[in-house]
Every structure is written in C-alpha cells, then in structure tokens.
Amino acid sequence: SQQGEEDPQALSIQEGENATMNCSYKTSINNLQWYRQNSGRGLVHLILIRSNEREKHSGRLRVTLDTSKKSSSLLITASRAADTASYFCATVRNSGNTPLVFGKGTRLSVIA
Amino acid sequence: EAQVTQNPRYLITVTGKKLTVTCSQNMNHEYMSWYRQDPGLGLRQIYYSMNVEVTDKGDVPEGYKVSRKEKRNFPLILESPSPNQTSLYFCASSPERGVLTFGAGSRLTVL
Numbered sequence: 159s160q161q162g163e164e165d166p167q168a169l170s171i172q173e174g175e176n177a178t179m180n181c182s183y184k185t186s187i188n189n190l191q192w193y194r195q196n197s198g199r200g201l202v203h204l205i206l207i208r209s210n211e212r213e214k215h216s217g218r219l220r221v222t223l224d225t226s227k228k229s230s231s232l233l234i235t236a237s238r239a240a241d242t243a244s245y246f247c248a249t250v251r252n253s254g255n256t257p258l259v260f261g262k263g264t265r266l267s268v269i270a
Numbered sequence: 271e272a273q274v275t276q277n278p279r280y281l282i283t284v285t286g287k288k289l290t291v292t293c294s295q296n297m298n299h300e301y302m303s304w305y306r307q308d309p310g311l312g313l314r315q316i317y318y319s320m321n322v323e324v325t326d327k328g329d330v331p332e333g334y335k336v337s338r339k340e341k342r343n344f345p346l347i348l349e350s351p352s353p354n355q356t357s358l359y360f361c362a363s364s365p366e367r368g369v370l371t372f373g374a375g376s377r378l379t380v381l
Contacts, residue, residue, distance in 0.1 A: 188367050200274075200360055200372035201313075246313065250367045258303070258370055262312030 170267040177234040179264040181247030239270040276373035293361035302344040306357040351380040
C-alpha cells in the first residue's frame with residue numbers, strides 16, 4: 159500500500175518562480191525522503207528529514223515536516239527549466255523492518 | 271563508483287518465456303528492493319530484502335520471484351511473463367532505513 163501521497167499530481171510554473179509540492183502519509187515514521195526522477199530514468203535522492211526535524215535546506219531546496227499533521231512539503235526556489243521532473247516522497251516507518259514506500263509523485267514542468 | 275547495476279536495460283520477450291533481470295550493488299547495502307513503474311501508478315514495490323536470505327512481498331508480488339543468496343545480488347525472476355508485466359523496472363539498495371540508490375531501470379515488453 160502506498161504510504162505517501164503527493165499533491166498536486168502535476169504543477170506547471172514559469173522559470174524563476176517557486177514550486178511547492180506536498181506529501182501526506184499515514185503512519186508514524188523514522189524519516190521522510192524526497193526523490194527526483196527525470197523521464198524514464200532512475201530516481202535520485204534529494205533530501206532526507208528525520209522525524210525529530212522540522213525543516214531542512216539543501217541549496218535551492220527546502221523541506222518541512224509536520225509530524226502532527228503527517229505531512230511534508232518540498233519547496234524549490236527560483237526554479238529552472240532543468241528542474242522539470244517528477245518528484246516523489248518516500249517514508250521509512252518507525253516500527254519493525256519495513257521498507258521505503260513511495261507515493262505516486264508530482265510532475266513538475268518549468269517553462270522557460 | 272558506488273552504483274546499482276541492473277541488466278538487461280531493454281528487453282522484448284514473448285508470453286511464457288522465463289526471464290531474469292539481474293541487480294547488483296557494490297555498496298554493501300543490507301536492503302534491496304524491486305519496483306515497477308507504470309503511467310499514473312507511480313512506483314509500486316514488488317519484493318524487498320532486508321538482508322541475505324530474507325525476502326518479503328511488496329504491494330505487487332504476483333508473477334514474480336526473487337532470491338537473495340548474496341548480499342550484493344537481488345535478481346528478479348519472471349517465471350511465465352504475461353503482457354500485464356510490461357513495465358519499467360527499477361532495482362534499488364540502501365543501508366537500513368537510509369537513502370536508496372537506484373539502478374538505471376529495465377524496460378520490459380512482453381508480447
């Protein structure tokens with residue numbers, strides 16, 4: 159079953175604008191991760207945020223985590239055409255030996 | 271270079287002809303997993319392995335088999351492929367509860 163659900167499913171913005179995508183999940187987690195996928199290629203890890211963290215930055219990426227709402231957001235600032243890709247959140251649950259579970263992704267299009 | 275290598279990258283086969291997609295990682299990761307990706311359905315987990323000789327079903331295991339006899343290898347076996355198994359397959363590995371490293375993908379077409 160898919161733990162994380164991204165929202166929106168698709169997003170189209172102009173170059174230079176900020177892009178925000180959200181992820182909701184269902185159970186308690188150890189950490190939440192964001193990945194990027196260029197069309198038809200393997201996913202690439204962007205950022206990991208642990209359950210005891212609220213915000214994390216990496217370059218133009220800002221991730222927030224609200225464990226009370228079971229949600230996370232990924233903000234890409236000053237977007238570029240090269241940011242066009244699909245973005246997935248994935249969660250690692252807190253209990254037992256459970257695998258990383260992905261959502262269906264947000265398809266981001268950045269128009270030059 | 272740390273990587274996950276899967277082969278073949280592209281394969282066209284016919285219904286019922288057994289095939290194996292190999293996956294190998296050189297990072298000494300405990301965890302390995304297979305996903306399939308279909309339009310509109312995101313990544314769905316087929317099987318995963320927390321360590322050698324330990325495998326578990328994911329969300330869509332029907333029609334697939336796996337084995338984990340060595341830490342580095344996690345092959346995906348389609349005993350009798352059917353057209354509904356036409357998909358893009360990804361292998362991935364990670365340290366326990368860590369970041370996944372993905373292979374480049376294997377695009378399989380079953381006629």
